[in-house]
Amino acid sequence: MRIVAYLYSDPLLESKPDPEAWGWEVDRVYQDMAVSNPVELSKRKGTKNAIAQPRSQWRQLLQDCQADPVDFLLVRSLEELGNSVQEVGDRLSELESLNIRLITIASSPHPTPHTPHPTPATPLQADFLKLLQQLQREQRSRRIRQGHARNRIKALPPPGKAPYGYRRGKNRYTIDRATAPVVKDFFEQFLLYGSLSGAVRYLAKRYGKKISVSTGHRWLINPVYRGDLEYRDGEVVADTHEAIISRDEAAQVDRLLRRNRRLPPRTASAPQSLAGLVVCSECQSPMTVTRVSAPRKDQEYLYLRPVGCPKQPRCKLVPYEQVLQRTIERICEDLPRAVTSATMPDMDAIKQEIGGAIAAKQAILEQLPSLVSSGVLDQETADLRAYKLRTEMAELQGNLSQLPPVSLQAIAQAVSIPQFWLDLSESERRFYFREFIRQIELIRQEQGWQLKLAFIF
Known part of the structure; x- marks a missing residue:
C-alpha cells in the first residue's frame, strides 16, 4: 500500500508547514505554496504559463501517480486542493480517474495534522451538500484572512474601531x-x-x-x-x-x-512605602499597616501587624516609623555590599548588542526600496520581508526596554546615603523600595527585633 501527501500553504497566513508532521508513514510529500500576486510572478519570470499553472507539485503528483499508482492521498483539508469549489471538484475528479482514495486529516479552517482518526472524503455520499457548504465557508474564511494578512504586511491597522485616543x-x-x-x-x-x-x-x-x-x-x-x-x-x-x-x-x-x-493584592497602591514588603519571621505572615488613634485626639499612629498570625498570643504590633527608619539604615549598610558581591551582567554591553542588531535590521529595511526598483525583488516579497524585519525589531526593542535604565553599580552609592531617603516623600520612597527590595523579614528577639532585607538582584 502506497501513501503520498500533498501540502498547500500560504506564506501570508502561516509559516511553512512541516512535511513530516502527519502521524502516518508517507512515501512522499508534495508541497506547493500560494502565489500572492501571479501577475507579478509572470512579469518576473517572463513566462505566459506562470499564471495558468501555479501548482507545479500537484501536476508532478498526478504524473507520478500515472507512472506508479498509489492507494491513498493525504491532505490537511479539502480547501487545499483549490481556490474555488470548481477547482476542488476538478481535482477530486482527477483523483477519482486515477482510483486514488483521498483522506483529509482535519476538516476545520485551521487544521492540525495529528488527528488520530482521519475521515475519508467521499463527496458522492448523501452528505455531499453539507461538505460543499463547509468547503465554501472555509474558502470564504481563507479569502478574508488573506485580505487581513495583506493589510498586516503593509502595516495597516487591523479591522475594528480605533482605540481610545x-x-x-x-x-x-x-x-x-x-x-x-x-x-x-x-x-x-x-x-x-x-x-x-x-x-x-x-x-x-x-x-x-x-x-x-x-x-x-x-x-x-x-x-x-x-x-x-x-x-x-x-x-x-x-x-x-x-x-x-x-x-x-x-x-x-x-x-x-x-x-x-510580585506584591500582595491591594498593596501596589497603598500610600505607605513599606506596604506589601514586610513579613514576620515568627509566624511567616505578611504584615499590613494599621492606623491607631487615641480617643478624642486627632493624632494617628501607624503600626505593622501580621495579617493572619496563627500563634496564641499573636505576634505583637511594631511601630511603623521605627521599621521605616531601620529599613533605611539596613539599605545604607547592606546595599553596597550586596551590589559588590552580586554577579551582574554588563548592561552597557547588552544594550549595545541589542542596539546593533536593531540598527542592522534597520539598514536592511532601508535597502528594500532600491532592490525593488532594480528588479531584484518584487513589491510583495519586499513587503513581506519588511514586515518580518519590523516585527523582529519590535521584539528586540521589547527586550531592550526590559533592561534596567541605568547600571545598578552606578546608583548604589547614591541611594546608600541616609539623607537621600529622608528627603523623599512616602510615595517616592515606595517607588525606590520596590525597585531594590523583594522582601523585608522582621526577626523578633527577646529584646526587640531586627530586620533582614532580601534584594531583588
Whole structure:
C-alpha cells in the first residue's frame, strides 16, 4: 500500500508547514505554496504559463501517480486542493480517474495534522451538500484572512474601531486631539504613583471618564499607545503611527507592572512605602499597616501587624516609623555590599548588542526600496520581508526596554546615603523600595527585633 501527501500553504497566513508532521508513514510529500500576486510572478519570470499553472507539485503528483499508482492521498483539508469549489471538484475528479482514495486529516479552517482518526472524503455520499457548504465557508474564511494578512504586511491597522485616543485615518491611526490627553494623563498618573486603581480613579474624578481596572491594564500594555501595532497572531510591528507615550515611558510602565505582580493584592497602591514588603519571621505572615488613634485626639499612629498570625498570643504590633527608619539604615549598610558581591551582567554591553542588531535590521529595511526598483525583488516579497524585519525589531526593542535604565553599580552609592531617603516623600520612597527590595523579614528577639532585607538582584 502506497501513501503520498500533498501540502498547500500560504506564506501570508502561516509559516511553512512541516512535511513530516502527519502521524502516518508517507512515501512522499508534495508541497506547493500560494502565489500572492501571479501577475507579478509572470512579469518576473517572463513566462505566459506562470499564471495558468501555479501548482507545479500537484501536476508532478498526478504524473507520478500515472507512472506508479498509489492507494491513498493525504491532505490537511479539502480547501487545499483549490481556490474555488470548481477547482476542488476538478481535482477530486482527477483523483477519482486515477482510483486514488483521498483522506483529509482535519476538516476545520485551521487544521492540525495529528488527528488520530482521519475521515475519508467521499463527496458522492448523501452528505455531499453539507461538505460543499463547509468547503465554501472555509474558502470564504481563507479569502478574508488573506485580505487581513495583506493589510498586516503593509502595516495597516487591523479591522475594528480605533482605540481610545486615536482616530482611524486612511492608512494609519491618527491622534485624536480630544481624547489623547486623557490617555496621556492616565499614563502619567500611573508612572507617578505606580497605582493602576489610583490612575483609574483619577480619570473618573478629573475627566469623568469611567473605565474598569481591567480596561486600564489593557491600556498600559497596549502597543498602540507606544506607536506600534499588534495583530491577532500576537506579532507586533514597530513605529506604524504617532505614539502617545515615549519609549522610555513605555519601558517604565513595563517595569512597574512587573514589580507590582510580585506584591500582595491591594498593596501596589497603598500610600505607605513599606506596604506589601514586610513579613514576620515568627509566624511567616505578611504584615499590613494599621492606623491607631487615641480617643478624642486627632493624632494617628501607624503600626505593622501580621495579617493572619496563627500563634496564641499573636505576634505583637511594631511601630511603623521605627521599621521605616531601620529599613533605611539596613539599605545604607547592606546595599553596597550586596551590589559588590552580586554577579551582574554588563548592561552597557547588552544594550549595545541589542542596539546593533536593531540598527542592522534597520539598514536592511532601508535597502528594500532600491532592490525593488532594480528588479531584484518584487513589491510583495519586499513587503513581506519588511514586515518580518519590523516585527523582529519590535521584539528586540521589547527586550531592550526590559533592561534596567541605568547600571545598578552606578546608583548604589547614591541611594546608600541616609539623607537621600529622608528627603523623599512616602510615595517616592515606595517607588525606590520596590525597585531594590523583594522582601523585608522582621526577626523578633527577646529584646526587640531586627530586620533582614532580601534584594531583588
